[in-house]
Amino acid sequence: MKDLSKLAFFGGKPASEQPIRPRPIIDEEEIKAVEEVLRSRNLSSLAGDKTKKFEEEFAKYIGTKFAIATSNGTTALHTALASAGVKAGDEVIVPPFTFVATATSVLHQDAIPVFADIDKETFTITPEDIKRKITQKTKAIIVVHLFGHPAEMDEIMEIAKEKNLIVIEDCAQAIGAEYKGKKVGSIGHISAFSFYATKNMMTGEGGMVLTNDEKIANKARLIRHHGQASTYHYEILGYNYRITEMQAAIGLVQLRKLETFNNIRRKHAKIYYDELKGIKGLELPVEKLYAKHVFHLYTIKLTEETKVSRDEFVKYLRAENVPAGVFYPTSLHLEPLFQNLYERGKGLDFYKNISYKVGDFPVSEDISRRVFSLYTDPILTDNEIITISSAVKKVISIVT
Ligand SMILES: Cc1ncc(COP(=O)(O)O)c(C=O)c1O
CATH class of the missing domain: 3.40.640.10 (Type I PLP-dependent aspartate aminotransferase-like (Major domain))
Known part of the structure; x- marks a missing residue:
């Protein structure tokens, strides 16, 4: 880990002067x-x-x-x-x-x-x-x-x-x-x-x-x-x-604009990829050969090389005035509702036998601890996507 004081969270200059805010396009x-x-x-x-x-x-x-x-x-x-x-x-x-x-x-x-x-x-x-x-x-x-x-x-x-x-x-x-x-x-x-x-x-x-x-x-x-x-x-x-x-x-x-929206989301995903590929600490999303991905979110995995928790990482990133989300912080089987379906659901007898524990879904549990999402919304400009990328680069370079 390098000098944390450069992070906006600890008083450094934020990567974006103004907050960047994704929202729907309404004309x-x-x-x-x-x-x-x-x-x-x-x-x-x-x-x-x-x-x-x-x-x-x-x-x-x-x-x-x-x-x-x-x-x-x-x-x-x-x-x-x-x-x-x-x-x-x-x-x-x-x-x-x-x-x-x-x-x-x-x-x-x-x-x-x-x-x-x-x-x-x-x-x-x-x-x-x-x-x-x-x-x-x-x-x-x-x-x-x-x-x-x-x-x-x-x-x-x-x-x-x-x-x-x-x-x-x-x-x-x-x-x-x-x-x-x-x-x-x-x-x-x-x-x-x-x-x-x-x-x-x-x-x-x-x-x-x-x-x-x-x-x-x-x-x-x-x-x-x-x-x-x-x-x-x-x-x-x-x-x-x-x-x-x-x-x-x-x-x-909106349906008439969907193809344009999706093309912009894909373009934004390409900018994130070009800006962030090969960076230590980050694993970028894949698009399988069989797939056309529409990048509702650009979801990145933090690797073991990152020395802070995902939640701390996201806190630092947001302090840089850029938007970042966590989808989803907990694998559903570990949520209180699914830990006790009989008590917390509709009280049906067959929910009594259901029990889930840590370790039941290792991939889901691991991913939910490590991912954060960047926004691809068509309302964001290419420059804003580059600014968001630079904030990610800044934070990851300090915390790896
Ligand atoms: C994967 C998934 N399923 C279901 C829903 C539920 O949709 P809504 O919020 O419109 O009820 C959402 C969205 O919020 C979702 O992301």
Whole structure:
């Protein structure tokens, strides 16, 4: 370790004079689209036509027959599980290194999330560990294309076919990413997207379920709207998971910009790579030959050569006036909720037998201690990306 006093955290001059702040791009087009909906007075998807259009255009873009827009990515995942017929006590295999909603959506269906470990390079669930976790009770697998990098879909689809399992793709962070030339979200049996404000395209809050299966699509539509098959006639248990027309109108505009946004994110990732490659203490993200990565985040691993903890590293980096995130600081199986599902969940008897301990998912645990993420948001300029890189170089050179 060198002279810590050079770090802004200890009073040194920050790498960026002003704070750099990632945020969504919102132009006149999005503002006009929302204004148009407001002026029409048709704010609900039950009254207007924006949601239907958004669904049609999104399904066409990803390459599926059916689309059901929902209020957010979590409700999209829950709708996907419920429409796939996942029931109380069924097991659903999920990665432990993901946003919590991937696993809690399984709990919302009174089913059991069964974790399977991730790949140390792509951070996505491995086919090998999926195979090990399959039991008589397994009904589905949720694959997460984390940070914008696709999971190993061919092998996963093969396992699912052999064992008669449903594959749900969680594409919240990978809108527009490709696996062997196919858009993610068109490969599994069902997929779920999020359009939360930070996503590669956004509607503030919003989600989408995609499928090629008409029966699943019809069921998903019922689930989204109280299980209502015709006016005040209720066929199955449903919810109110509808999106608003304002959100759908923003989505239509953002969808047209998505390819441009993703190209900028990829360009920013290339700048990070060029600036940071070969630096002691850092392991940069990979893009597998089969993949088109859309770099929702540029997630870097700190190596053993770094002499401070990841959390200290990020604290120092932020003090340099540059944005940095930690996704995710804890492998989900070690979170209090999953340590005591019976007490902290819905108190269903079959949660009594579930126990996870440190060491159960070594890759996920190791990665969650070592990663930090840089932002690639299209609103950031190339110069800002270079400034962020220089802050990383400054901090790492001092703490290795
Ligand atoms: C991998 C993953 N799954 C699910 C979600 C849930 O989406 P939302 O926040 O829209 O509910 C998110 C996003 O926040 C996510 O990143």
